[in-house]
Amino acid sequence: MTTRYNFAFFDEGSKREIRRATLKAIAIPGYQVPFASREMPIARGWGTGGLQLTLSLVGKEDVIKIIDQGSDESVNAVNIKKLVTKTTGIQETHNTTEATIIQSRHRIPEIPLKEGQILVLQVPIPEPLRYVEPSEYITKRLHADKEYSGAWLMLFEQIMKYGNMSTGADHPVSVNERYVMAPSPIPRFDNGKMNSSNALILLGAGREKKIYAIPPYTKVVSLAFEDYPFEVESFEDKRCRICGGKAVFMDELIDEKTGEKYYQCNDSSYCLEKLKSELSA
Amino acid sequence: MERFEKPVLIVKNLRKQFGHGCGECEALESDKLKKNYCPVCGTVYGCQDVSFEVYPGEILGVVGESGSGKSTMMKCLYFDENVTCGEAYINTYKNGESNVFEESSQQKRYIRNNLLGKVYQNPILGLKMDFSSIGNIAEKLIAAGSRRVGEMEERGRQLLEHVNIPVFRIKEEVKNFSGGMQQRVQIAKALSNNPPLLLLDEVTTGLDLSVQANVLDLIKEIQHELGISMIVVSHDLGVIRMLADRTIVMLNGRIIEQGLTDQILEDPQHPYTQQLVHSLL
Numbered sequence: 207m208t209t210r211y212n213f214a215f216f217d218e219g220s221k222r223e224i225r226r227a228t229l230k231a232i233a234i235p236g237y238q239v240p241f242a243s244r245e246m247p248i249a250r251g252w253g254t255g256g257l258q259l260t261l262s263l264v265g266k267e268d269v270i271k272i273i274d275q276g277s278d279e280s281v282n283a284v285n286i287k288k289l290v291t292k293t294t295g296i297q298e299t300h301n302t303t304e305a306t307i308i309q310s311r312h313r314i315p316e317i318p319l320k321e322g323q324i325l326v327l328q329v330p331i332p333e334p335l336r337y338v339e340p341s342e343y344i345t346k347r348l349h350a351d352k353e354y355s356g357a358w359l360m361l362f363e364q365i366m367k368y369g370n371m372s373t374g375a376d377h378p379v380s381v382n383e384r385y386v387m388a389p390s391p392i393p394r395f396d397n398g399k400m401n402s403s404n405a406l407i408l409l410g411a412g413r414e415k416k417i418y419a420i421p422p423y424t425k426v427v428s429l430a431f432e433d434y435p436f437e438v439e440s441f442e443d444k445r446c447r448i449c450g451g452k453a454v455f456m457d458e459l460i461d462e463k464t465g466e467k468y469y470q471c472n473d474s475s476y477c478l479e480k481l482k483s484e485l486s487a
Numbered sequence: 488m489e490r491f492e493k494p495v496l497i498v499k500n501l502r503k504q505f506g507h508g509c510g511e512c513e514a515l516e517s518d519k520l521k522k523n524y525c526p527v528c529g530t531v532y533g534c535q536d537v538s539f540e541v542y543p544g545e546i547l548g549v550v551g552e553s554g555s556g557k558s559t560m561m562k563c564l565y566f567d568e569n570v571t572c573g574e575a576y577i578n579t580y581k582n583g584e585s586n587v588f589e590e591s592s593q594q595k596r597y598i599r600n601n602l603l604g605k606v607y608q609n610p611i612l613g614l615k616m617d618f619s620s621i622g623n624i625a626e627k628l629i630a631a632g633s634r635r636v637g638e639m640e641e642r643g644r645q646l647l648e649h650v651n652i653p654v655f656r657i658k659e660e661v662k663n664f665s666g667g668m669q670q671r672v673q674i675a676k677a678l679s680n681n682p683p684l685l686l687l688d689e690v691t692t693g694l695d696l697s698v699q700a701n702v703l704d705l706i707k708e709i710q711h712e713l714g715i716s717m718i719v720v721s722h723d724l725g726v727i728r729m730l731a732d733r734t735i736v737m738l739n740g741r742i743i744e745q746g747l748t749d750q751i752l753e754d755p756q757h758p759y760t761q762q763l764v765h766s767l768l
Binding site for chain 2: 338347350351352353355356358359362363365366367431432433434
């Protein structure tokens with residue numbers, strides 16, 4: 207492989223700056239650490255935060271898996287994967303267990319992560335209070351004062367209007383009983399996977415220039431009222447049409463010929479692995 | 488020696504200056520200042536060592552021309568602005584033994600959320616315009632620690648009914664409401680956690696006469712029913728005459744006269760107060 211780029215695209219100074227921000231983020235779970243988000247060869251808002259984290263972390267021994275909304279093969283995932291592998295020459299994989307670094311957009315894989323793995327999540331809006339407070343100057347102070355009524359108010363309004371908490375994704379969580387954090391637009395279904403996770407979870411927002419983290423085995427609680435408990439999307443009685451899997455996050459699709467509704471695992475590598483093991487059995 | 492009632496609020500030597508001050512003006516001798524600013528260094532003294540007390544169930548009126556420091560004082564009491572120096576003691580906070588101006592920002596927020604309520608002249612400052620009226624009330628309750636939707640909704644309904652907001656509009660954004668309605672929502676919000684002290688800053692200014700009368704009635708009623716102490720700032724002597732038991736008169740950041748409202752209005756001593764009372768059309 208010939209390339210005129212430094213290993214992992216960045217110069218060493220940039221990597222060091224991003225790593226320093228990452229270490230600070232790990233030391234203060236849930237706190238958004240500002241960093242000098244670099245200009246990347248992909249557009250801001252297309253995963254530059256996650257990509258910068260991945261590139262600053264990756265070493266020659268790493269095996270990388272990159273997914274976009276559960277799929278290893280969507281355009282966004284493939285592009286980022288190409289950039290990483292072309293500038294580093296490292297191995298890529300679809301297999302969740304094999305990977306050492308998993309960069310993801312909008313999902314946490316179905317196969318439980320293990321110690322030593324790093325999950326990198328791409329974040330569009332890192333500020334959980336942004337919906338109620340547009341000013342960064344003020345939200346910084348609200349975090350300092352642990353004043354999170356804005357996040358609760360947003361949920362209260364949803365209950366008033368729709369009868370339940372209607373966050374489709376990005377349901378705010380409280381980390382280590384201190385900071386309220388946006389978990390990135392993962393479905394509520396995945397929020398629980400963040401609690402006491404075996405793997406390190408890093409979150410990067412390139413456009414908003416923020417890095418934050420959940421260290422392994424940290425308490426992560428989804429915000430909920432006493433009389434309106436937190437609920438995840440339910441896929442009871444639903445089975446994946448391809449692998450027959452259940453109790454995972456499913457996509458709802460329409461069969462174009464018959465017009466019938468059917469379900470399919472959202473995590474494509476989980477689905478394929480399951481099929482493979484069934485075929486070999 | 489419990490012969491006298493204990494004040495709800497004691498304020499001692501509250502000073503708020505805008506600017507660094509200089510050798511000429513720091514001692515605050517009135518002959519060195521021109522109105523409320525120092526002609527040498529240009530420092531403006533919004534409040535010059537203001538001291539007063541508020542007793543349980545009492546309404547304290549504050550009158551004075553614009554620029555006399557009324558609103559600055561109110562902002563300092565609600566921690567919207569930091570004081571330059573001075574002390575304030577609230578009898579329900581740490582037994583009235585701690586100077587609240589010297590508390591941490593987190594503690595100040597606690598006091599604001601739990602022990603105080605404020606109604607601003609401009610509803611935009613006191614309400615979240617894009618949220619429903621019941622949501623606005625819930626915000627204050629959430630900030631004070633409530634986490635039960637049912638209770639908050641119940642309390643919100645009660646209060647909004649009390650201030651004559653039609654039940655079918657309580658889930659509507661307050662930006663759709665008329666000025667008088669917004670002001671009434673603000674009052675309901677300020678009252679929601681039963682604060683021992685309510686701060687009202689020019690609440691009726693800018694409302695038309697019949698709505699003014701409505702709001703004043705409401706305030707009077709609340710005082711009778713709940714026995715909440717209030718500080719009412721107004722430049723409208725009619726409002727003061729109707730509401731206040733005791734009144735202080737401010738001019739150029741100082742209290743120039745104080746006493747029973749009747750006494751001040753019928754027999755003013757200070758030349759400015761005499762002029763003020765006699766300018767009444």
